[in-house]
Amino acid sequence: MxxxxxxxxxxxxxxxxxxxxxxxxxxxxxxxxxxxxxxxxxxxxxxxxxxxxxxxxxxxxxxxxxxxxxxxxxxxxxxPALAKELRTAPLTASFGMFVIFTYAIAAIFAPWIAPHGESEVISSAFAPPDENMLLGADQLGRDIFSRIIYGARNSVGLALVATLLAFFMGAFAGLMAAVKGGWFDQLMGRLADVIMSIPSLIFALLMLSIFGTNLGVIVIVVAVIYSPRVFRLTRAVAGNIVVMDYIEAAKLRGEGDWYLIRREILPNSTAPLVAEFGLEFCFVFLLIAGLSFLGLGIQPPTADWGSMVRENATLISFGDITPLIPAAAIALLTVAVNFVVDWMLFRSSGLKEQ
Incomplete structure (x- = not known):
């Protein structure tokens, strides 16, 4: 022994x-x-x-x-108010916040952190790791570590922009449908049903095949796919608020729809919407990574984690786990965001008071 x-x-x-x-x-x-x-x-x-x-x-x-x-x-x-909330956070939520913070630093300061350029060829194809390349080279001789750092900016940044657009579209439509009701509510609800009935990946592949794969098209297509989810949640939350007495009192005072949304409904529906934003980001992030893996997402030579998995998949046949690193980066961020979202949902549910 x-x-x-x-x-x-x-x-x-x-x-x-x-x-x-x-x-x-x-x-x-x-x-x-x-x-x-x-x-x-x-x-x-x-x-x-x-x-x-x-x-x-x-x-x-x-x-x-x-x-x-x-x-x-x-x-x-x-x-003090935020510190009091943070003291109740479990270690899983703290871990998620730390991972998100690390990814944000990598994305913002990528040109200073990465030792080489995003598309700079510095070695031969699939060169092994050395003192200049921490993870070796890809199929064109580019530094994999540098491309992973730049991938944090490109992959996460594009997913964040698409999520913001989807959230704005869905939340605005949901709030207006709850306030106005009638035919507008019915129209938006049926439109959301139609979009949600189509599998997201198939819909994205179809739209990108028709309109091209530039970044603007990707953002718009992904936002259209996931905005109905935000619409459904926002409509449900706001629908429970618009029947409250203080909303009726505001209407009797002559307040308009924008005042009701901005001053009465949004402050009382922030917690579930923020939690939904985190979940929405995970779905968008995974969809964009999947599109890049299939060749219809972020296009070369721009570094992207999904396309890096596809480009270096040959190394797995030789027992090299380097292609799994960008896949692990995708999985780690998704798990981290879910940890934070779980904590936020727990806080908004009121279970902490029991």
Whole structure:
């Protein structure tokens, strides 16, 4: 039995005993369960399996520590009201906010962070990693690490613009339908039903095949596809508000539709709409990445995570996981946004008061 195995089990058992002594029941259950699972994994997979478990546990511990530190940092720099809300945030939400912050920094400062240009050819095709290229070169000899950094700006930026447009279109239509009612409400509802009845990917492929694949067309097509979702939610939320007594009182005072939307309805429907914005961003982001993977999204030589997976897929046949890095970047951002959205939905649901 190696020193690593002895030290591994000794550390787990010692940590479990300390957690039990200080009556930290949650930590004890976690540590002792890990000890029992490690016995089974060690018998089946041996030392390499235990090293993999140690690496995974260390990564989780690092993520948890980073999330906690980032949460405390946000609390210290925030105003008292916001700091009070942040103290209730779970570590998953803190982790999501940290990931979003990291992606934002990479997107904003991409030209200064990336060691090479977005489409600069600096080596031979599929060159291995060296001191100049952290992740090696792609099929044309461009630095993959630099393209991933620029991909944060292009992929996330395009998805954010498309989400903002879809949200504006859907929310405005939903608010107007709730306030006006009648034929306008019926017309917008049926139009939303028609668009939502068509599978989003098929609709996007059809529109992009007809109108081209420039960035403006992509933004408009994606916004049209996902605005009905925002319309449905906004119409439902606003429909419950427009029947309230204070809305009737505002109408009796002679207030117009814009006043009702801006001063009465929006302030009382902000929480679910903000949560919906996060979910909408995830759907838009994944759709744009899928379109780029199929060759109808962001076009070369512009760096995009979806197209990078397709362009470097050949490396997977040789056991190189480099093409999975942009795919992991897509998945990580999607999970992070969902963590934050889950927390926001929990806050807006009122369950925290129970």
């Amino acid at each position: 190696s020193i690593f195995v002895i030290g591994y089990y000794a550390a787990l058992i010692a940590a479990s005993c300390l957690a039990a002594y200080y009556k930290k029941h949650g930590a004890f259950m976690l540590l002792f369960s890990l000890t029992l699972v490690s016995f089974i994994i060690g018998i089946i997979g041996g030392v390499p399996a235990l090293r993999a478990v140690t690496t995974f546990a260390g990564a989780l511990a690092l993520a948890a520590g980073t999330s906690y530190a980032f949460k405390e940092f946000l609390i210290l720099i925030s105003k």
